[in-house]
Amino acid sequence: MLWYLPIIHRFKHLFTNVVDAKNLISHANGRKSDGLLRHAVDSPQWKKIDTLYTQFGSDPRNLRLGLATNGMNPYGNLSSKHSSWQFC
Numbered sequence: 001m002l003w004y005l006p007i008i009h010r011f012k013h014l015f016t017n018v019v020d021a022k023n024l025i026s027h028a029n030g031r032k033s034d035g036l037l038r039h040a041v042d043s044p045q046w047k048k049i050d051t052l053y054t055q056f057g058s059d060p061r062n063l064r065l066g067l068a069t070n071g072m073n074p075y076g077n078l079s080s081k082h083s084s085w086q087f088c
Contacts, residue, residue: 011063028060040064 014020027041040046049064050057 015061024063025060 014024027039031041032038033042037043046064056062
């Protein structure tokens with residue numbers, strides 16, 4: 001099952017709040033750049049997107065989304081009890 005959630009309105013709403021807007025661009029302002037992987041912005045994938053799409057990467061307000069699933073069935077058996085959540 002695939003759910004479509006219109007997110008553009010939600011993103012615009014996040015940027016109207018000063019505190020949320022500051023958190024959304026925190027990857028570009030005031031973070032440590034010491035060569036360690038402390039944030040997703042330090043990853044090679046993030047840097048590759050910045051070099052491939054320079055106009056997109058130059059604006060810190062551009063948001064990047066991650067894809068997450070739960071309840072997927074990687075084994076093709078509909079009765080599988082597999083979950084992508086970590087158990088303690």
